[in-house]
Amino acid sequence: MKISLCLFIQSSCFNEYGKSLGLHINNIRMTKKLNTRSAQIVLALAVAILLVAFVWVGGPRTFFGTVASAQTIEDNNEEVTLCHDARETITVAPSAVESHRAHGDRLGPCEKGSISGTKFLDENGNGKWDDGEGRLAGVTIFLDINHNARYDTGEPARVTGANGEYVFKGLTPGTYRVREKKFPGYKQTFPASEFYLVVLKADQRIRHRDFGNKVVVD
Ligand SMILES: [Ca+2]
């Protein structure tokens, strides 16, 4: 009788029958709490997984246009690859091919171009690459993305090889400013503008964007 009463009045039970019985009842309560919390966590995870699945499979998706990239989406149950080349961010349904095209994207994979050239030693300093003048290796050529006329961390850069050549591959269509990184002991003599303004179209190869330097004599 006292035990059954104890199950309803636990605090008095703890005092009357000692710590062992009280702790046992508290453990039962704690176990029930943990089981309830675990069930809540499992339910929350299941809802989150279903939400993610909806967004990726059936719901709207966001396409980031800061860099052109190929996207494979479904159109009438067929996979369609398009190049998101509009350089803006849009959110559309995965099957909205027409929405992509109206936005400026193109069907098919992204066609990427290249810019290349050679670094030469302008020995006579006349701003031309004359016969017999050599090539310069180890010079950094970069794409001045922020147009501040100097190299910044993160801007695409190439170091000229033993033959003085450099090449930027995989460039998306757009306008690029190609510059060289100044280095001690040399002065740039070509091009006169000190940089190239290149308007690159899809799958276009721009070549002979050369740079010349002469040795500076103290
Ligand atoms: Ca020359």
Ligand SMILES: [Ca+2]
């Ligand atoms: Ca820069």
